[in-house]
Amino acid sequence: xxxxxxxxxxxxxxxxxxxxxxxxxxxxxxxxxxxxxxxxxxxxxxxxxxxxxxxxxxxxxxxxxxxxxxxxxxxxxxxxxxxxxxxxxxxxxxxxxxxxxxxxxxxxxxxxxxxxxxxxxxxxxxxxxxxxxxxxxxxxxxxxxxxxxxxxxxxxxxxxxxxxxxxxxxxxxxxxxxxxxxxxxxxxxxxxxxxxxxxxxxxxxxxxxxxxxxxxxxxxxxxxxxxxxxxxxxxxxxxxxxxxxx
Numbered sequence: 001x002x003x004x005x006x007x008x009x010x011x012x013x014x015x016x017x018x019x020x021x022x023x024x025x026x027x028x029x030x031x032x033x034x035x036x037x038x039x040x041x042x043x044x045x046x047x048x049x050x051x052x053x054x055x056x057x058x059x060x061x062x063x064x065x066x067x068x069x070x071x072x073x074x075x076x077x078x079x080x081x082x083x084x085x086x087x088x089x090x091x092x093x094x095x096x097x098x099x100x101x102x103x104x105x106x107x108x109x110x111x112x113x114x115x116x117x118x119x120x121x122x123x124x125x126x127x128x129x130x131x132x133x134x135x136x137x138x139x140x141x142x143x144x145x146x147x148x149x150x151x152x153x154x155x156x157x158x159x160x161x162x163x164x165x166x167x168x169x170x171x172x173x174x175x176x177x178x179x180x181x182x183x184x185x186x187x188x189x190x191x192x193x194x195x196x197x198x199x200x201x202x203x204x205x206x207x208x209x210x211x212x213x214x215x216x217x218x219x220x221x222x223x224x225x226x227x228x229x230x231x232x233x234x235x236x237x238x239x240x241x242x243x244x245x246x
Contacts, residue, residue, distance in 0.1 A: 017083060017232060017235040018044045018045065018081060019047065019080075020076075021084065021086045023048075023054055024049060027166055027169050028165075032225065033205050033208060034207065035087050035205075045076055045080065047075055048072075049065065049072045052068065053169065054166055054168075057088050058088065058133050061093060070097065073102045073106070082105075083104055083107070083232070084098065084102055084104060085228055085231065088204060092145035095109070095145070105231070107227060109141075109145050110203075110223055111200065111202055113230075114145070115146050124195060125195055126195055127151060128190070129147075129153045129200050130156065130182065130200075130201050130206065132167065132202065132206075133156075133163060133167065134155030135155065137202065154189040156182060156184075159178075160174075162206075163181070165178065166205050175208070179209045182209045183209075187216070187217065189217075196219065199213065199221045200221075200222045201213075201222070204224040207224060210225075
């Protein structure tokens with residue numbers, strides 16, 4: 001037997017490079033939501049963090065939850081994950097602690113892509129952020145994600161459905177009304193700031209509505225799925241046919 005035919009172990013699960021830390025919720029997670037496994041074109045691993053409700057993470061800055069997130073992240077790495085992400089952009093607050101704890105790449109928040117997206121834009125243009133709760137998204141959340149605190153932010157908390165259903169952890173969500181909340185937020189963002197060249201969606205539950213938003217405001221829209229597809233591409237680089245042996 002040659003070296004090329006020797007398989008090595010060390011994991012419990014193989015073929016799922018990305019581990020996702022789930023909040024403990026019950027609201028609907030439709031395709032496009034990071035908590036719906038059909039969102040991804042690759043397999044993922046999930047771990048629910050007990051006690052991590054939407055209310056506690058968004059409104060209370062994940063107070064008292066760091067150890068639970070560290071333990072769950074460690075479990076995902078032990079299981080087989082080569083990179084860790086989360087299901088709430090407000091978890092940027094835990095970026096440094098989680099990455100130091102697990103020793104693998106960690107992408108806690110969709111917000112982390114905002115500086116890179118802004119670097120892509122023409123001179124005079126900048127990124128705008130839509131969040132589930134502008135009143136709860138603090139300077140600290142932005143700075144932990146590497147985002148300029150002066151970045152324009154608009155929330156959906158004044159809308160009909162989206163924030164109410166997700167933060168309130170409702171069993172049902174009117175998807176049409178939720179989409180309209182996000183379209184309204186995008187309209188408010190671009191109306192108030194005419195220099196917006198792209199939008200980053202903070203909330204990991206906004207992915208299903210990114211396509212409609214991009215069409216509505218006629219701007220690029222980046223969400224957690226765009227971020228994680230890029231992230232996963234680094235964890236599992238594509239192998240090209242010319243390197244395959246017969």
